[in-house]
Amino acid sequence: MTGKIEELLARVEQFNAKTAAEVEEFRIRILGKKGELTALMEEFKSVAPELKRELGQRLNALKNAAQQRIADLREQVQNAASAAAAHIEDKSRPGTAEELGSRHPISLVKNEIIEIFSRLGYTVAEGPEIEDDHHVFSALNFAPEHPARDMQDTFFIERNPDILLRTHTSSIQVRTMERQKPPLRVICPGRVFRNEAISYRAHCIFHQVEGLYIDEGVSFADMKQSLLYFAKEMFGENTVIRLRPSYFPFTEPSAEVDVSCSLCGGKGCNVCKGTGWLEIMGCGMVDPNVLEASGIDPKRYSGFAFGMGVERIAMLKYGVRDLRLYFENDVRFLHQFDSAL
Numbered sequence: 001m002t003g004k005i006e007e008l009l010a011r012v013e014q015f016n017a018k019t020a021a022e023v024e025e026f027r028i029r030i031l032g033k034k035g036e037l038t039a040l041m042e043e044f045k046s047v048a049p050e051l052k053r054e055l056g057q058r059l060n061a062l063k064n065a066a067q068q069r070i071a072d073l074r075e076q077v078q079n080a081a082s083a084a085a086a087h088i089e090d091k092s093r094p095g096t097a098e099e100l101g102s103r104h105p106i107s108l109v110k111n112e113i114i115e116i117f118s119r120l121g122y123t124v125a126e127g128p129e130i131e132d133d134h135h136v137f138s139a140l141n142f143a144p145e146h147p148a149r150d151m152q153d154t155f156f157i158e159r160n161p162d163i164l165l166r167t168h169t170s171s172i173q174v175r176t177m178e179r180q181k182p183p184l185r186v187i188c189p190g191r192v193f194r195n196e197a198i199s200y201r202a203h204c205i206f207h208q209v210e211g212l213y214i215d216e217g218v219s220f221a222d223m224k225q226s227l228l229y230f231a232k233e234m235f236g237e238n239t240v241i242r243l244r245p246s247y248f249p250f251t252e253p254s255a256e257v258d259v260s261c262s263l264c265g266g267k268g269c270n271v272c273k274g275t276g277w278l279e280i281m282g283c284g285m286v287d288p289n290v291l292e293a294s295g296i297d298p299k300r301y302s303g304f305a306f307g308m309g310v311e312r313i314a315m316l317k318y319g320v321r322d323l324r325l326y327f328e329n330d331v332r333f334l335h336q337f338d339s340a341l
């Protein structure tokens with residue numbers, strides 16, 4: 001019997017309740033007419049006289065503990081209920097704050113680039129991420145043996161005929177030239193894919209914004225002026241640009257565009273590696289072969305194209321040193337870009 005008393009005492013001490021109904025149910029189960037303690041009392045009547053003293057004391061202690069526990073729980077449950085009621089009634093209580101999301105820094109910068117060029121009359125054009133060889137390479141004057149057509153550089157979905165993930169959004173420019181007659185002025189944002197090992201400065205998925213302007217008499221000087229306008233709007237009024245000769249299959253002549261380092265003002269720091277300049281995009285005059293491939297007369301029309309990586313612009317603008325941060329979606333990183341944009 002000692003064992004039963006001990007066991008019930010342990011359960012009484014551990015019992016917890018959230019509602020008054022639960023406390024009452026417990027009371028009946030232990031102290032009620034058919035309750036467990038009542039049954040023990042009954043059993044007590046028939047124990048040997050020499051055990052009565054000790055067992056009687058234990059039973060009494062159990063009964064007191066049960067009554068005390070029930071009283072405590074009743075009080076506790078009641079307090080909780082009135083606190084909850086007071087909580088509801090207090091209309092001056094501050095509301096719970098809604099956690100607001102924020103735009104991803106890549107979206108912020110992409111939107112800003114689009115906005116700047118839309119002020120120059122560019123409209124947004126979009127296209128598919130899964131493309132064919134024609135729109136990504138052939139129509140853009142890539143030679144058949146160009147390394148970008150290699151599995152090492154491009155993700156192929158099917159071969160012969162080739163279906164692949166676009167490696168640049170120049171494919172959208174081809175689609176625009178095929179569909180529309182000049183004058184053309186489009187800006188082409190989108191995700192692009194390249195078969196690169198992921199590191200702090202390269203990723204196999206990234207974002208580009210490319211642009212294309214075709215009309216009669218469009219010159220290299222027009223391009224320089226448009227890109228200077230962009231650089232000043234993006235990086236600040238005092239920004240200057242320089243163009244370095246470069247090569248792309250689809251433009252001739254071609255150039256890389258550098259902006260003066262906005263962090264050191266061109267004096268040289270560790271972000272611009274002491275040069276005072278930061279490379280931000282490629283550009284050039286659309287190659288006559290490209291115009292012709294899309295049915296535009298190169299004798300009548302000329303144009304320029306440019307393309308930039310959004311991650312790169314965002315890194316320079318915000319001083320982010322590791323490209324991978326843009327893809328990990330760590331809220332501690334993302335919350336630094338909270339913005340109304």
Ligand code: PHE
Nearest residue numbers: 168170282283284305306307
């Ligand atoms: N398509 C080029 C790239 O992905 C960028 C570019 C666009 C260069 C237009 C020149 C003209 O790197």
